[in-house]
Amino acid sequence: MTMKNTVVLISLGGTIASLPDSSGRAVAGALSGKELMDTLKIESDGQVEVITLFQKPSNALTTSDLLQLRTLCLEQAERPEVAGLVVSQGTDTLEDTAYFLDTTLALTDTALVVTGAQRVPYAPGSDAGPNLRDAIKVAGSTEARGAGTVVVFNEEIHSAASVRKVSSYQLNGFASPGVGPLGFVDGDEVRLNHRLQRSSTIVPGEQLPRVDILPVAIDASPALLEASVASGTQGLVLDAIGRGHIPPSWIEPLGNAISRGIPVVVASSTHWGRIAEVYEYPGSLAEQVSLGALKANHLNARKARLRLMCALSGNTPIEQSIFA
Template identity: 80%
Template sequence: MKNTVVLISLGGTIASLPSSSGRAVAGALSGKELMDSLKIESDGPVEVITLCQKPSNAITIDDLLQLRTLCLELAQRTDVVGLVVSQGTDTLEDTAYFLDSTLELLDTALVVTGAQRVPYAAGSDAGPNLRDALKVARTASARSAGTLVVFNEEIHAASSVRKLSSYQLNGFGSPGLGPMGFVDGDEVMLSKRLLRSSVIAPGEKLPRVDIIPVAIDASPALLQAAVASGAKGLVIDAIGRGHVPPSWIEPLAAVLNAGVPVVIATSTQWGRVDEVYEYPGSLAEQVALGALKANHLNARKARLRLMCALSCNLPINQSILS
């Protein structure tokens, strides 16, 4: 009978304990200790696996690949109805999108959650978020919906969710699109779905891809330095509709001519990059040189997508970002 939810604990604020200094030690609790301390109850059996105990700034690409393998193995079990991944919020959207981009789980729900406040703090969201995530993971409508982020009683798609606050309980949202659904007490309402990009099965190792930020009169030296030091691809976190300073065009052309793929994303919270302007440094000029458009993905998600494509020798063209 498919009635078991597996909690995969990675650490983070949700699994914190206080240090002697009074600051939080993220990931100090194992998954079982977290469940026990929060006295989490569920409508069915919950199995707990502690994959690592880290603050989320310390999560590595190898951790993500190991997590993906574990999710695949667990989803093949006939008793597992859903998976919940708990981790720190700083890189939660990265983990969620990596799983969404690399896994096609047709009959198993996959939910990622965390907390903005440590579990021992007054008004902590650790317990409510974890309880809600377990509820969503048992919901039939969550299966085949891709990776979901459950936070502050909202359900978000991995491709659109962003961390919007460094500390408030409503820390995550989907700018421009809104949540896919809500958790209201014991009721889970998943009212819409987003079209997902095709799933990429990554190779054993993901190559290095760097993100280069754009600002007023920013130097293009980082483009050349990144490639010279070993980056196999670049994502430019551009301004507006996907623009860079005019001084970037010549170095960008050199990088592209050297065979290094470059993806252009927007640093705005919401909206696609688009070739609506024609001037030095415009997106149209970059695309004419061979750069790819991230479309709706932000730079961090586009980076993961490009890394996965490079790792399994997919053709690096616009289709991988569609």
């Protein structure tokens, strides 16, 4: 029987892999995965293999990149000696990558961890080394197998479905509002205290379609919604207020979009709490649902967008059940 004793690090770039340029500013992704491991002097009890897939700041990652990453993860997870995978990248879109992988991969016997850093590796007090060491430790543990994609950051383990970037620069940059971490890394100990119920896996197609997120605010104009539809979006996610509400002036163009076959998903812009049809007035969630809008329930807009894109790209019916 082959022992699962190998962790594969897939490096995408980001702050964690930065070097300074002549201006003193950081060049995200300047280090390859091997250079990153060597710079941080990462040691592990088990074998660690390194693959440099990209060397990008995370704002430059594309949906095509995500599909390529998914394929690589599948290939590596099929190797019997691989206990877990670590994806390192920039923090700006880290939660997006983690949730995309959680949505599209049903790995039952391979851990999948995403991590990054808030401070460049050459800065005093950088979290690059500690986060990467902890991520490799979690990926090599039996506790993380079958837990879905997790984010390891600042000695905490978070579910991809609930994790959010909560600070632009502090070391405790990620949290799971209202839920809390799944577990912790304490020295050599990896502890998962609980697991969240995962949504069903969606197998994406070869290309993810365009889906737009529309932010809601007081008296926001419906012109943005109309322009999105007119310019060819294949889906809409409304980053609504409160329990899922929009300005009354949005209802007519929303109904027009739905009647044209464009799926619309409603999420809440709050940090925590499910949307719900508890009010009855113009622009309420109840009115939107009556027109055919879908509820993102517990997902924020960015994650709901990814899930809708995956469903649209494959053979998954676009109905409420995909957001259960």
